[in-house]
Amino acid sequence: MRLSLRGNLYEPGSFGNTKSFFDILRERGLSFDYFDHGVFDSDLDVFKRAVRTEHEKDVNIVRLLDLDTASHRFGLGTKSALQVLKRTDNFVERIVSRWRERDPELAVLCFADHGMIPVKGSVDVARALMDAGLRPFEDFGMFLDSTMARFWGKEAILANVRKALEGLGYGKILSDKEREQFMIPYSDSWGQLIFLLQPGLVIRPSFFDTETQPKAMHGYDPATPGLETIAVLHWSKRLDGRSLSGAEMVDILPTMLDVLGIERPSYCQGTSLLMI
Ligand SMILES: [Zn+2]
Incomplete structure (x- = not known):
């Protein structure tokens, strides 16, 4: 299996023979945009690109990571980390409201890929x-x-x-x-x-x-309390802002496919959060 962690995950075949979410989108003829950090970018740069885009894609992914950096550097729950959390929240709100001007029924799935615990x-x-x-x-x-x-x-x-x-x-x-x-x-x-x-x-x-x-x-045994992730799904068509406790990373892909009405591939683990 060829795995390239430094490469872009959305490139064709980035997980070898296992189709990624993006491979599935391409196969179905669905378009997507991926708003991510360059080497010296901050969330502000990512935010600006995301709100400014005029292209209407079927799927839009925005990756914000200043909160991760701030939590490592300043510690959990510190004033500086909380400021970044507030800013992240604000970016998400502004991107979502901007995109919902174009499509009021836009489904929004917001998730983090890990939690964090204090370093002793x-x-x-x-x-x-x-x-x-x-x-x-x-x-x-x-x-x-x-x-x-x-x-x-x-x-x-x-x-x-x-x-x-x-x-x-x-x-x-x-x-x-x-x-x-x-x-x-x-x-x-x-x-x-x-x-x-x-x-x-x-x-x-x-x-x-x-x-x-x-x-x-982060990066310890995933069973460690505090490393759980969060997921929020908001989609006026099916549900109204639900925080999904107990969600796991493996549930993210089936959820995204479910929202898009795409049948899940056989290798896909987890449960669509629409089913919970
Ligand atoms: Zn980190």
């Missing part, structure tokens, strides 16, 4: 492995995310890495069962060994390091 401390995985006599980058490959360390190498060497990681006491190595549960493809590109931190810790240094320790983080 950091751990230095690279240092810990070196202290155990191992040589990352020389004897084996290592990639350090904020909450996950991934390893590649020869079986015998990885066995030593595994042993050292197990002794650290602040994370767990994902079992085959967990990899399956988290839907991590069996491909070397994802890491032969994946070490996931306990909730509330971050790896520092990591390849995503910021100057100061982040105040909040």
